[in-house]
Amino acid sequence: QKEVEQNSGPLSVPEGAIASLNCTYSDRGSQSFFWYRQYSGKSPELIMFIYSNGDKEDGRFTAQLNKASQYVSLLIRDSQPSDSATYLCAVNNQAGTALIFGKGTTLSVSS
């Protein structure tokens, strides 16, 4: 069974700090990596995707991918209370037909 592992948290950071969310995956054939944010009682919404090793930045968010280590992370700079949510890591299966999701990490940003 291919798996995506995330620390469930909660991860607590003060407002303005950098939040670092981590994810490891077991399928070496995975090529596409996604970060979704899910507020309580809402559906997941896409934050970022990354396909290549290295960093990808979008505003306050940076996704980092290391395929050799099978590791993907999400950095949130200048964290805001509105960033408080559960962050889901998703990885495509080797067949490319579906996404495998982690359980998510709950982030709490205190003002």
Added chain:
Amino acid sequence: ETGVTQTPRHLVMGMTNKKSLKCEQHLGHNAMYWYKQSAKKPLELMFVYNFKEQTENNSVPSRFSPECPNSSHLFLHLHTLQPEDSALYLCASSQGLGGTDTQYFGPGTRLTVL
């Protein structure tokens, strides 16, 4: 709004009832998905449809029966469910098949089985 709608938003049913969940996407996508989200568990993929054809059934019990009449509509027919089937059921769509294209989620149906 993501362009994916789901009805009803909340559903309470008994174990002997038959009900259906509906999903509609207005994005012109070709692939649609049903997921189950239970507390403390990862999102579980249930079914995948690509151009109306089912491409994946993730060992889902037969009490869940999907139907995809066209690329814009997806149904999940429910019958003789169990209390452990209570969960949030999410529909999603993507332009191409799941692995590389971004999936957009609907708001979900919160199902309670008594």
